Amino acid sequence: MHNEEKILVNVTPNETRVAWVENGVLQEVWVERANKRGLVGNIYMGKVDRVLPGMQAAFINIGLERAAFLHVSDVCHQALGCEDEQCEDIAKLLHPGQKIMVQVVKDPLGSKGARITMQVTIPSRMLVYMPIEKTLGVSQKIDSSEERERLREVVKQIPEFESSEGGFIVRTVAEGVDFHEMRADMMYLQRLWGDIQEKTRASRKPTIIYEDLPLYLRILRDVPMDQIEKIRVDSTETLKKMQGFVEMYVPECLNRLGLYQGERPIFDLYNIEEEIQTALHKRVNLKSGGYLIIDQTEAMTTIDVNTGAFVGHKNLEETIYRTNLEATQAIARQLRLRNLGGIIILDFIDMEDKQHQQHVLSALEKELAKDRVKTSISSISSLGLVEMTRKRTRESLERTLCEPCPVCSGRGSVKTAETVAYEIFREITRMARSFDALQYRVIAAESVVSQIMDEESSSVAELEAFLNKSIRFQAESSYAAEQYDVVMM
Structure with missing residues (x-):
């Protein structure tokens, strides 16, 4: 084997994590939690809830919290006994209350229900x-x-x-x-x-008929075993289950499977824990001094390439070219590591040389060819952008491990103390017009109260004179930056 590739399996009662390591570097990581197992591959007996002719789609009750989405292109004419296989009118194929067998092809993502197909x-x-x-x-x-x-x-x-x-x-x-x-x-x-x-x-009634294998067995089924030199598991019980699967389906790989008994946790090897934490950050540093900025949104993911501290040895065009070339490797790895899918926009640094552009695009295609997930890319646009797609079936690493920030509601930024102070003044004025109070008490974050008492003290005095009411301020350490309450006394 040219590359030393390993699979490391970390098992706890509530969570299974699998890491794919190539030449000592983490390439992919999968996480499955007992209470949130992925649904992709599961087969359900479903019932048609609603048929939407305008969208040529239907919502199917499969026994989950949200109804699943079925497009007419995923309807199976043979399963329905429909003789007209060219029929593309969902209203002629399905009707409310009808029972159908379906399979999940995309997990529920964000606010969307699961995507399903009848092509089992x-x-x-x-x-x-x-x-x-x-x-x-x-x-x-x-x-x-x-x-x-x-x-x-x-x-x-x-x-x-x-x-x-x-x-x-x-x-x-x-x-x-x-x-x-x-x-x-x-x-x-x-x-x-x-x-x-x-x-x-x-x-x-709507119910699950067939559940796909758990993560530690799916890996054995789906990963090309001829590429893997070793598989190490830190759970004796899980190892026995994996050995049973391997004996039945890939007995020649049995000697590659073994129990990890090291003193350090298995994911401390090859800095896997540290790599996972880094994969949750927006910034990815390149060895040359350049860096990537990765922004994941509901609609798409953008990856911006920057030269950073890399100044090169020849000229600016050469510096840009080298940075973009190095970025292709990092981008391909981050797509796999973070499990990013859907529409992805790559913002390479603008290159004047057409040959450089082609070299960078070819390097990107070469790196993406290593990805087991289907990808497709466009040529570099006049703005230096590359549009690409990567098939998305499961939530990304970030969406699996994180939730929107309760302080900024996922915006990635919070209002300044000054902005919140002015919001408080407007709220007091609004309340004074509607209610008759003797005085007002404002409870807010310490930073906001400090801003008001120091920088905005004259504004408070003017507001008190205008309302002919006194205003008292109370700092509360448990309040978030944007959180406040105005109490009438």
Whole structure:
């Protein structure tokens, strides 16, 4: 192996964390909490709540807090027994109260409910089963066309494939496997689908039919094991479950799996804890002295590249070019580490040289090719911007570990003491016009009261004279910067 790649699994009763380390550097991290397990891959028996012809979509009750969103493009005509497969009118396909089987493709994000599809797929180690569509595909990530064709022929020779109503996609990890391994995987998927159908027939209300594997097993299923040299787990119980899974599906990897018994916590290795904390900050420093500023919003993520302290050795254009080149590696890594998805705008430093622009774009494409998540990028615009998308199925690391600041409500800034002081004066004036009080008491943060008593004392005197009322101020250490109360006495 050219690169030393490891998977480290940290397990506590309420949380599982998995880190992918390459050459001693953290590349990806996944977090799953017992009370907030991701829903992607889960299959539900749902009931149509509302059909919205204007949006060509429907809201489906699947037993969660918020109704799930189903677009007409994700409706399965075969599952509905619809003969007109060209029909794209949601009102003709679905109606309120109708029961349908659906699968979550995107977790609830922010205020949005889960995104679902009727095109159900069930993944195993080497195959993805599509029970409703009779087809056969092979992952394009397998570089060799000869190997893709060999795998296609292997699947066609399996008796269960011929008798199957559904179809299969051969996954990247199946490269090099033989007939018997592939058949075992196929038989497992077909048994699982039979169980799902049985549960579906027995269900009378919106409920979960099939739950995807927990994080520590999904990693074994989805990560290409040929790239991983070691997998270390700090929980004996979890290790046993992972060993059982590996013995069944990837026995050749059993010797790579082991218990971590070091004195230091497993995530202290390779500074993983520190890297996670850094990934929650906006600023990412580059080795050259330049830096990135990463801003994540509901609509999109922006990444700004800056030269910072890097002045280069030749000229400004060369400095900009070197900074942008270095930034491509950092950007690709941060996208994976932070699990950023959706629309992403990259603001590279403006380059005059067209050849430099092309080199930077090529370097970015090369780095993004290492990402297991699907990405697509545009060319550099006249403003030095690159628009890209990265498939988003789960919440980002920040949204998983953090919540909006209760002081600034997620704005990232708070009002100055001066601004709050003037708001208090306006509030007192407003109250004086509506109510008759003997005097007013203002309770506010210490910084605000200090601002009023020191810098705004003359304003207070003028306001008291204007209202012919006295105003008293009380500093409260527990009050946030923007928090205050005006009490009539």
